[in-house]
Amino acid sequence: MKVYHCANARSLRVIWTAEELGLDLEVHGLQFPPRARDRAYLDVVPTGVIPAFEDGDVHLVESIAICEYLAHRHGGGALTVAADDPAWPDYLQFLHMGEATLVPPLTQMVRYRMLEPKERRLPQAVADAAEVFIDRLKPVSAKLANGDFLAGDRFTLADVSVGYALQLGAMLRLSDQYDPTVAAYHERLRERPGMIRALSRNDVPRTAGG
Numbered sequence: 001m002k003v004y005h006c007a008n009a010r011s012l013r014v015i016w017t018a019e020e021l022g023l024d025l026e027v028h029g030l031q032f033p034p035r036a037r038d039r040a041y042l043d044v045v046p047t048g049v050i051p052a053f054e055d056g057d058v059h060l061v062e063s064i065a066i067c068e069y070l071a072h073r074h075g076g077g078a079l080t081v082a083a084d085d086p087a088w089p090d091y092l093q094f095l096h097m098g099e100a101t102l103v104p105p106l107t108q109m110v111r112y113r114m115l116e117p118k119e120r121r122l123p124q125a126v127a128d129a130a131e132v133f134i135d136r137l138k139p140v141s142a143k144l145a146n147g148d149f150l151a152g153d154r155f156t157l158a159d160v161s162v163g164y165a166l167q168l169g170a171m172l173r174l175s176d177q178y179d180p181t182v183a184a185y186h187e188r189l190r191e192r193p194g195m196i197r198a199l200s201r202n203d204v205p206r207t208a209g210g
């Protein structure tokens with residue numbers, strides 16, 4: 001199995017999930033954004049979006065779908081929650097919240113703080129997106145007031161989904177705005193052996209042109 005990965009991109013969710021499940025995963029590192037810095041990647045994914053994942057004939061490009069695929073097809077359902085489990089509604093909500101609600105303001109920050117040419121950067125948009133992200137952590141904090149994890153009493157892909165957003169937020173220097181509950185949760189996630197191993201595979205060496 002192989003994942004195409006850029007440092008700090010959503011492919012980190014896939015590497016983290018594979019590490020938590022003890023799966024063998026090849027990590028193919030690319031410079032970000034590959035659409036501009038590694039044109040050959042467009043032959044793998046025409047949109048140039050990271051991650052892409054291959055397992056034989058299977059080809060997937062959504063990070064949460066890939067995590068679920070790994071857990072169900074190669075992990076015997078570990079890290080997922082079944083529909084008859086009382087924790088299932090929370091599992092669904094936070095699994096999707098991580099990608100659909102928490103990451104979008106962060107990608108706006110990356111774009112308007114780092115990716116656009118200097119004359120197109122927008123400090124006000126960056127500040128507004130940061131505020132939106134911090135505000136959107138309220139349900140995460142409320143859930144964690146009653147337990148260590150987002151779905152039931154064990155680590156699941158819901159934690160991978162939201163945990164990646166917290167990690168990206170920290171990379172964007174927002175972690176000093178996390179409330180104590182969220183900050184402690186992020187720290188617990190960072191101490192997991194699976195996360196430590198995933199982070200050790202996060203960096204992609206710069207190429208001569210990159």
Ligand SMILES: N[C@@H](CCC(=O)N[C@@H](CS)C(=O)NCC(=O)O)C(=O)O
Pocket residue numbers: 008009010011033034035047048049050051061062063064099
């Ligand atoms: N919903 C998708 C989003 C994928 C996505 O937007 N990836 C970003 C990196 S984290 C990307 O490739 N951006 C560069 C681009 O669109 O060219 C997922 O969860 O995998």
